[in-house]
Amino acid sequence: IEDSFIQQIVSSEAFPLNFSDLESAASKVIPKAAFGYIRSGAGGEETLRINTTDFNKLSIVPRYLNDVSAADTSIELFGRTYPQPFLLSPVGMLKLAHEDAELAVVKAAASHQVPFIQSTVSSFSIEEVSKASPGSSKWFQLYWSNNENISYSMVNRAEEAGYEAIVLTVDTIMLGWREEDIRNSFSPLKEGYGKANYINDKVFLNSLPSQDDDSVIQAILTNIFHPALNWKHVEELKKRTSLPVVIKGILHPEDAKLAIEAGIDGIIVSNHGGRQMDGIVSSIEALPRIAKEVNGRIPLLLDSGIRRGSDVVKALALGADAVLLGRPYVYGLALGGQEGVEKVLTNFKQETSVSLALSGAVNIKAAKKVTLTL
Ligand code: FNR
Numbered sequence: 001i002e003d004s005f006i007q008q009i010v011s012s013e014a015f016p017l018n019f020s021d022l023e024s025a026a027s028k029v030i031p032k033a034a035f036g037y038i039r040s041g042a043g044g045e046e047t048l049r050i051n052t053t054d055f056n057k058l059s060i061v062p063r064y065l066n067d068v069s070a071a072d073t074s075i076e077l078f079g080r081t082y083p084q085p086f087l088l089s090p091v092g093m094l095k096l097a098h099e100d101a102e103l104a105v106v107k108a109a110a111s112h113q114v115p116f117i118q119s120t121v122s123s124f125s126i127e128e129v130s131k132a133s134p135g136s137s138k139w140f141q142l143y144w145s146n147n148e149n150i151s152y153s154m155v156n157r158a159e160e161a162g163y164e165a166i167v168l169t170v171d172t173i174m175l176g177w178r179e180e181d182i183r184n185s186f187s188p189l190k191e192g193y194g195k196a197n198y199i200n201d202k203v204f205l206n207s208l209p210s211q212d213d214d215s216v217i218q219a220i221l222t223n224i225f226h227p228a229l230n231w232k233h234v235e236e237l238k239k240r241t242s243l244p245v246v247i248k249g250i251l252h253p254e255d256a257k258l259a260i261e262a263g264i265d266g267i268i269v270s271n272h273g274g275r276q277m278d279g280i281v282s283s284i285e286a287l288p289r290i291a292k293e294v295n296g297r298i299p300l301l302l303d304s305g306i307r308r309g310s311d312v313v314k315a316l317a318l319g320a321d322a323v324l325l326g327r328p329y330v331y332g333l334a335l336g337g338q339e340g341v342e343k344v345l346t347n348f349k350q351e352t353s354v355s356l357a358l359s360g361a362v363n364i365k366a367a368k369k370v371t372l373t374l
Pocket of ligand 1: 037038039051089090091092093119120121141169248270271272273274275303304305306324325326327328
């Protein structure tokens with residue numbers, strides 16, 4: 001039944017057009033606990049909720065008579081030009097959504113020239129993903145390990161495999177309080193979904209007392225969280241890689257200031273899609289103060305709650321240079337593998353282009369001057 005349902009939505013015109021339709025279609029094809037893991041947020045999900053409702057509170061005040069016939073949605077990041085102002089967020093354990101996981105996503109991203117950020121806890125390794133889509137733009141997201149040699153080993157592997165930036169996620173020094181997963185007794189890490197980069201890492205393997213499955217999983221769990229993470233690690237990481245280093249998870253303007261002082265090359269304003277800490281500020285609410293602090297010195301990106309083209313306009317108008325998509329592409333993956341992700345990206349691209357033009361913006365620079373009202 002599941003197969004024919006998937007076939008029907010991927011092949012027909014009925015492929016979900018918007019986020020709520022994508023989410024409800026995906027809920028029918030992803031097993032319950034896995035779907036809960038992907039959909040849910042921390043605590044009472046207030047932050048997950050405001051991630052989208054805070055966008056809805058803002059309204060664009062459009063300008064017309066502005067000849068947008070040759071509108072240009074391209075952006076430049078770290079010396080590369082991309083046709084659209086969005087990237088794909090790092091999402092771990094994509095096999096929960098589809099067996100082709102990152103291999104499908106990286107190829108779909110490449111077909112749209114959208115950079116793909118691969119998670120530390122991906123279902124396929126850095127090398128496998130790189131081989132599936134050589135030459136496309138890939139960044140590597142790092143969860144700093146308790147054993148820094150493992151962190152550096154992964155960074156080296158990403159460099160060797162042609163990844164173009166390191167994204168250090170700083171909001172997951174421990175796992176958030178996720179009630180849906182506790183209720184479902186669900187831990188994809190414990191079930192081995194996110195181990196590909198570890199079991200392909202010589203430094204990690206050499207650190208194990210034994211290489212049976214249980215020891216591997218146990219070691220990943222003890223390695224992955226690092227509550228002691230601090231700015232010294234960031235400075236050291238900057239010294240150890242020639243790639244641009246982007247920090248993901250900044251919400252306070254003071255942290256943005258410290259990031260720039262530490263020599264960081266880019267910032268992603270993010271609350272991890274509301275999955276880490278409930279009761280914290282939405283990304284779009286945090287953005288203007290951070291944009292003021294950064295003041296164009298380094299690229300400023302944003303994720304958490306981007307659902308529509310109008311959300312992209314709002315984020316750009318409040319100072320972002322580009323945005324990232326999380327759950328929307330994961331649901332596309334669940335519904336149709338590579339083709340499903342491509343459909344989500346096609347629709348998102350179209351809606352974004354239309355939204356920019358109908359706001360009166362001929363390019364991304366102009367989008368930053370779009371007027372918003374509360
Ligand atoms: C994530 N996110 C995430 N972030 C990260 O830095 N490393 C990771 O491994 C993961 N894993 C992960 C799994 C799942 C199932 C989800 C939904 C999210 C967070 C992700 O990068 C991004 O910040 C949010 O998903 C963006 O919010 P939206 O677009 O999902 O609202």
